[in-house]
Amino acid sequence: MNFRSSVFYLFIFFTSFGFSQTNKTLLTIDGEGVTVKEFLRVYNKNLDMVQDESQKNIDTYLDLFINYKLKIKEAYAQGLDKEPAFVKEFSGYQKQLSENYLFNQEITEALIKEAYERMQIEINANHILIRVTEDATPKDTLVAYNKIKEIWLKAKSGEDFETLAKTYSEEPKADETAGSLGYFKGFSMVYPFENMAYKTPVGQVSDILKTRYGYHILKVNERRDVPNEVTVAHIMISNRDGISDEEGNSRIQDIYKKVKQGEDFGALAIQFSEDSGTAKNEGKLARFGSGRLNSKIFEETAFALKNPGDISVPFKSSYGWHIIKLLERHPKETLEEARPELLNKIKNNDRSKKVIANVNHRIKEKYGFQRNEKALPFFQNFVTDSVLKRNWEYVEHPELKNTLFTIGNKKHTFDEFAKYIVERQKKSRIYLEKETLLTAYYKEFEEEKLKQFFINNLENENEEYAATISEYRNGLLIYELMQKNIWEASKKDSIGLATFFKNNKENYKWNTRVKANIGAAASMAIAKQIQDLLQQGKTNEEIKAALNTDDVVNAIMTTGVFEIGHPLLPASFEIKKGVSKIYDPIENENTKSGQFIVVDVQEVIPASPKNLGEVKGKVIGDYQNYLEEEWMKELRKKYVVKVNKKVLK
Structure with a gap:
C-alpha cells in the first residue's frame, strides 16, 4: 500500500481532540458522541480547502462531516484498523511523526551551526580506501591500518596522490577514477569522513581516519562556495520514443533562433515546450539549488547563467533538448530559514548517533530504567555460533522468562530478545565475532523498546501530537475503506461500468x-x-x-x-x-x-x-462518485445519526 499525501488530502475532514470551545455533544452515531470542539476544529481547519462555496455553510458542512464520521465508523466495523497493510503504513507514519518530538530537544545548536556552514561550501577531493569490517579481528585491523599508514607516508612525502589511489585503493574502480569524489558538501558523506574533509586544508593530505567501510586518507583539491539557488524557465523538446536526435536538435535549434531574434521566451514556451508541467507557466521551474535536480548538465547550465534574462545555448539532457532562461538568483537561506531542513537531515545522518544517546538517556531518566546485567553473559552461552551464519534457531530455555530490562512499569524478557535475534539475523550483515554481534543486537533492541515506550505514551501526554496522529489514522482508515468498497470494486465491475456509461453517454x-x-x-x-x-x-x-x-x-x-x-x-x-x-x-x-x-x-x-475505451478513466472516476453517493445512503440507514441542532446554533 502506498498512501500518498495527495490522496490523503482528498479527505479534508479530519478529527482531533483539542482547542476546545465546548465539550457539549453535537451529534451521536449509534450512541457514540461527537463533541462541538471536534466539529469546530475540523471546520475551521479545512474551510479554505473547500472549493464549493455552498459547502462553507455550517449546516451544509455538517452533512459532509457526518459522512466523514460514518466512514470512520464503518472502517472500524470492517476491521480495517487490524489489516496488516494499515498497521504497517500507520506504524511507519507514527514512527516518523514521533521522532519530531523525540529528537528535536536533543539536537544541539553547535550541530545545527556546523551543518549550516558545511552546506555553504563544496569540497573537491580524492581519497584512498583500505577495507576492513567493523568487527574484524585485531590482527586484520592492524594489517589494514599498516597498509593505509604506508600509503599515507608516501602521500605525505610528496608522491602523486592520484597515482597512489589507482595503485593501492580498494574502492571499486579506483584504478579508473583515481579516487575522485567530485564536489560534495555537508551530509553527502558519512559524518567522520565529512569531518576530516572539512578539517583538511586545500592541497593537503588528511590524517588517517576509520569509518564503517575501513581506513581512509583523502586529499582536498579545492573548496568553493555552493551556488545560489536559482529560478529558471526552460523550453524542452522531449526525448520521447520515435524522435531522432536529428529531429530533436533541429526543433530546439529552430526555437532558439526565434529566441535570439527577440521573440518572447515565455510565449515560445507556452507554444512549443513539451514539458507539460511547466509550459503553461511560460516554462518556469520551481526554485532549486545544487544537487536538487536529477540532471547534472541541467544544473550546471543553469548555474552558469550570470544575470537574470541570460539564455543558454541549446543542450541535451537525459530528458530531451532544452533552452534555459535565468529568471532570478536567490540569496542564500539564513540559518533560521534553513533550520527545519537541517533538523531533519541531522536526525537521518550519522550525527544522529550523538542525538540517540542523549534521547535514550532522557527516556531512562524520565520513566526509570533497570537492566539485567546477567543477560549478555547468558546469551553468549545460549546462542550458538550458527548465528554468525544467520541460521540460529530458537529453543526453549527456563531462563528465557527472566526480565531483560524494565522501562517504567514495562518489562521486556529474555524470550523477546531471543526471538528478536532469530528475525534480526536474517537481515544482518556478516559478523566475525559472536560477542560483537550480540552486543550490537542488544543495543538495537534496547533502543527500539525505549523509543516504542516513548511513542506509546506520547499520545496521552502531548495534545498536539494526539491531534495530528488522529488525523492521519482516520484519513488512512478512510483511504483503505474507499479502496476496498469503491475504487477496487468499481474497476472489477465491468458490467456496472458499461451500464453507467450507456446511461450517461451525453456526458462523454x-x-x-x-x-x-x-x-x-x-x-x-x-x-x-x-x-x-x-x-x-x-x-x-x-x-x-x-x-x-x-x-x-x-x-x-x-x-x-x-x-x-x-x-x-x-x-x-x-x-x-x-x-x-x-x-x-x-x-x-x-x-x-x-x-x-x-x-x-x-x-x-x-x-x-466517445466510445468507452477513449474515455474510460473519466467514466471510472464518475462511476466511483456515483457508487459512493449510493453507498453513503446505505450507511445513513445502517447507523443511527442524531444531531443536537440547539448546540449547533
Whole structure:
C-alpha cells in the first residue's frame, strides 16, 4: 500500500481532540458522541480547502462531516484498523511523526551551526580506501591500518596522490577514477569522513581516519562556495520514443533562433515546450539549488547563467533538448530559514548517533530504567555460533522468562530478545565475532523498546501530537475503506461500468475537431507568406524551406488532429475547412501565445460520442462518485445519526 499525501488530502475532514470551545455533544452515531470542539476544529481547519462555496455553510458542512464520521465508523466495523497493510503504513507514519518530538530537544545548536556552514561550501577531493569490517579481528585491523599508514607516508612525502589511489585503493574502480569524489558538501558523506574533509586544508593530505567501510586518507583539491539557488524557465523538446536526435536538435535549434531574434521566451514556451508541467507557466521551474535536480548538465547550465534574462545555448539532457532562461538568483537561506531542513537531515545522518544517546538517556531518566546485567553473559552461552551464519534457531530455555530490562512499569524478557535475534539475523550483515554481534543486537533492541515506550505514551501526554496522529489514522482508515468498497470494486465491475456509461453517454462527447496544419510566426508579414503558401497547397516542409534559413526561423509548422480549445489553436478560432485568416495576438484573437497563427483545415470532424475505451478513466472516476453517493445512503440507514441542532446554533 502506498498512501500518498495527495490522496490523503482528498479527505479534508479530519478529527482531533483539542482547542476546545465546548465539550457539549453535537451529534451521536449509534450512541457514540461527537463533541462541538471536534466539529469546530475540523471546520475551521479545512474551510479554505473547500472549493464549493455552498459547502462553507455550517449546516451544509455538517452533512459532509457526518459522512466523514460514518466512514470512520464503518472502517472500524470492517476491521480495517487490524489489516496488516494499515498497521504497517500507520506504524511507519507514527514512527516518523514521533521522532519530531523525540529528537528535536536533543539536537544541539553547535550541530545545527556546523551543518549550516558545511552546506555553504563544496569540497573537491580524492581519497584512498583500505577495507576492513567493523568487527574484524585485531590482527586484520592492524594489517589494514599498516597498509593505509604506508600509503599515507608516501602521500605525505610528496608522491602523486592520484597515482597512489589507482595503485593501492580498494574502492571499486579506483584504478579508473583515481579516487575522485567530485564536489560534495555537508551530509553527502558519512559524518567522520565529512569531518576530516572539512578539517583538511586545500592541497593537503588528511590524517588517517576509520569509518564503517575501513581506513581512509583523502586529499582536498579545492573548496568553493555552493551556488545560489536559482529560478529558471526552460523550453524542452522531449526525448520521447520515435524522435531522432536529428529531429530533436533541429526543433530546439529552430526555437532558439526565434529566441535570439527577440521573440518572447515565455510565449515560445507556452507554444512549443513539451514539458507539460511547466509550459503553461511560460516554462518556469520551481526554485532549486545544487544537487536538487536529477540532471547534472541541467544544473550546471543553469548555474552558469550570470544575470537574470541570460539564455543558454541549446543542450541535451537525459530528458530531451532544452533552452534555459535565468529568471532570478536567490540569496542564500539564513540559518533560521534553513533550520527545519537541517533538523531533519541531522536526525537521518550519522550525527544522529550523538542525538540517540542523549534521547535514550532522557527516556531512562524520565520513566526509570533497570537492566539485567546477567543477560549478555547468558546469551553468549545460549546462542550458538550458527548465528554468525544467520541460521540460529530458537529453543526453549527456563531462563528465557527472566526480565531483560524494565522501562517504567514495562518489562521486556529474555524470550523477546531471543526471538528478536532469530528475525534480526536474517537481515544482518556478516559478523566475525559472536560477542560483537550480540552486543550490537542488544543495543538495537534496547533502543527500539525505549523509543516504542516513548511513542506509546506520547499520545496521552502531548495534545498536539494526539491531534495530528488522529488525523492521519482516520484519513488512512478512510483511504483503505474507499479502496476496498469503491475504487477496487468499481474497476472489477465491468458490467456496472458499461451500464453507467450507456446511461450517461451525453456526458462523454468529442468537441468538434479539425485535421489541420498550423503555422506560427512572430510577424504579420511572415504569417501572410505562410497563408499564401498554404493556399497554394504547399506542404509544411516546403513552407519551412521557403521561409526559414540556417540562421533564422521565421515559421514553425505543426500537423495533427486538434480538438477545439487545444492550446495551439487560436482562442477565437473559426471552424471551417480551408486556409484561415491570420489570427493576430495584438487584436486579442490568439491569447495563448504571442504568435500570429494561420490554420489550414483539411477536415472538420463533427462533435461525436466517445466510445468507452477513449474515455474510460473519466467514466471510472464518475462511476466511483456515483457508487459512493449510493453507498453513503446505505450507511445513513445502517447507523443511527442524531444531531443536537440547539448546540449547533
